[in-house]
Amino acid sequence: MESVGVDEMSESIIPGLPNDLALRCLAMISHGYHGLLECVSKRWKHAIRSKDYAHLKAKAGWSGDWLFVLGSNNPAMWLAYDPDADSWHPLPAMPGPTSDEEFCRFSCASICNKFLVIGGCYIPRSTVWSETNLSEVNSVTVFDPFKKQWSSATSMSTKRIDFACTAIGEKVYVAGGRNSDNLQGLASAQVYDPHLDLWEDLPSMPFPLIDCFSISHGGEFHVVGTKIHNFRQDAYVIFNPLMRKWRVMENFEPICELSRHSTTVLGSNIYHILADGTVTVMTTDQMVWHELCAYPPVVLRGHNRQLRSFGFGFAASRKHIYVIGGLTLKYNTNNFTYVTVKLKTTKFCNITTLPLEWKDVKSMPIEVGHICGCAFLEEQS
Structure with a gap:
């Protein structure tokens, strides 16, 4: 439907208010309520779909908070969860995957009220997976929550998979990983400025690292990965953007227990879910893990055993940590086999309230399977 400008509407959006003030009132409401608001009247529907409305939200920076999730079922179908409205919304298909x-082994980041999907690879579903049939990319695809559309940004200079990526200030830092030309790993690093749509080369890490995980803390870029030199060895390095120097950390055993799909950062704390479902936390100054609670087991209708989930997404925003979707194995007593069950559930808890109490949010509209990527976009004040 073609957008209709507010000034083209003959009637008031809200009786008794000038249209510009009424539109501002509507623009302050979360995106997640759009479907409901559009049902109020034709005037509201036209106003919310107008270019004036999108421009006003973008100018004020009212993006709202969004949790973006991609599952393995459909490589182009991202879902977005609005915590304020407790609602899920499918995004327009992301260009690229079929x-x-x-589409997997990418990184994603949220910055300047935009959501970025960076690097990764495509794996044909019809072939047996191997490191030789990957198609790596160096692309950067951006979702604009105001325009509700994807666009392409300047690509990285290097194709990467399983690389470190994090946002610091208003820039995105990447390092390490590998590609088909560098199976032993990459030492190179870059920083992206979304305002200029420009990548800048950074000093290389002291050594190549594969299977990287990263966090940002204290304005620095922390990278954990594996160094390959005759044998595999964990390594932990930190980049200081102001000094533009890397330093190698010696005491890093607690950090190297992390994995990118079961770890998230909130403030100065790192949260991690162990294979048995135990939720642990570590403050970056103490470097010691503490057990918080157990993540609830999966209970399936008609199945009398409690099950554990895997392949889920783990993300944090504000005061909450979220566990999204995933899979579980259900034992079929009829033919004595295991069946993989895809989960649509998402649970969260408030980390400021102890003991932690897990609560359900609205289920995802589709079964997405293994979570390939998830990240929060938080509205910048």
């Missing part, structure tokens, strides 16, 4: 491919 239904015959799985």
